[in-house]
Amino acid sequence: MIHSIQNETLQISVKETGAELCSIKSIASGKEFIWQANPDIWASHAPNLFPIIGCLKDNALIYDGKEYATPKHGFIRNNSDIKLLDKSENKLSFVLQSNDNTRVLYPFKFEFRIHFILESNKLKVVHQIINTGNSEMLFNLGAHPAFNCQLNKNESYNDYYLEFEKNETLNTWNLTEGGLIAEEGEQILNNENQINLHPEIFANDALIFKNLKSSAVSLKCKKSDFELKVQFKDFPYLGLWAKPNAPYVCIEPWIGIADSADTNREFENKELIQKLPVSEMFTAEYSIEIKE
Template sequence: MITLRNQYLSVLVNEFGAELTSVKAEDDADYIWQADPAYWKRHAPILFPIVGRLKDNQYVYQGKTYQMTQHGFARDQQFQIVDQTETAVTLLLSQNAATLAKYPFNFNLRVHFELHAHELAIRFTVENPSDQLMLFSLGAHPGFNVPFAGAGNFTDYFIRVAPKAKYRKIPLKPPYSDPADPQELDFTKPLSLNHELFKNDALVLDLEGQQTTLMLANTQNDHGVAISLTKAPYVGIWSPYPKQAPFVCIEPWWGLADPINATGHLEDKFAINRLSGHQSFEAGYQLSFF
């Protein structure tokens, strides 16, 4: 386990999955969900090379069928430490025999964590070291304790989005998405949390690539977390239903689950990213804790 620390925050990152597992402030309360398997066994997995689920858990590429389960394989792979200081670390995952059996591309996935005062910045770099076109999706899935430090109940918490607007919501017909039938979600005012919000799975907002900040806070104290996204096309808000789970995830996505009418061909996949040979793709988000 990797520890990052400054005068305000203490952070733990697991080399397995390059997963953020803990962020504690001065009062020693953890902001990050602690992976109780009764509800959800993960903390903040990385989603690569797909986000969500493929139709029938498979896809076809260049005439060959590949099997891959929900959210891809990065969350279950051992990353290597490339560089580390007291306040920052970079981890790397590259193709190996296990990944090539599911995903026939060479790649380098770098994940960089860095502390700046009350903020933790997470940056992803996807590199295509080959000559061929690379197709991929990418996402983050951080879970946050609700309630935080025992303050109030789930329904005392809310999510506020900036800029305030009515956002295009992409419905899910679990486990698939339905981008052809968009709805509307009003974030001109804060969204109060309740478990029924998630009866149809995650709330997925189409951000259209604009810079967006989502703040998770409560009516009982001044503690919370803000997640700032730059050029993320989508963000998911999720808590498992019908479980009364004491956490909520706010998930920046550079990709989306297969639509209900997906062809199954990777080249046709909705919201897929295309990366030319010897090029790189950068994305990320920032977490501010208060």
């Protein structure tokens, strides 16, 4: 089932399965800003990443001496146990409570809530993680929205670029063939703030950044005044990715990262692991603001 809301500027739609954002449309122009999940290229729109990001070494985490085969990017993605929690004029909320299915993959009891809130030309996405168990809860959290890059017929992928709010000096991090974090890679920005998109920019997989000064990045086009700004102040890491030669780009705010190639696989030692006390709530938000 797909749930939709709209205001005077934007219409959004979210799939109940996975609580996955699947559409952001302009009311004025009818343009679709979210990648429409062409199965021949990449069959997702904007997966939610929890309780891990990326791949685990040997495809499992270790906690309290036991292995859990948590899948890549976690189990929110494509999860059919997620339910609509609330729907109002400007807000959609969804919830997943831990159950027998999640406990096979992940040892903690939890409630995962996600809220999509429309405010004028901005969509706020608010995550709430509640520890409903009787021990400290460990997790990572991330987002994976994919944005269309050819909004008009006279444009090509090469006309689009990403602009950080501050000048950055950034290296990416290399990935092994198994999707694990290896050594620090090539320099992408040297006191600059723009990354030009081109069909082969992701030929070696994602660009992964850890030491950002910026808490926002904008997708822009050289041929128009279009701007799609992703603000991610609650997320210290950022991934950029698309399938090579595909007309979209994923802007991925992360609290966490894939396992490193040399990890001991103990979940409590995972990079940027969050530790949530019993009965407490963790909140993290990012937003998507669109100007045409």
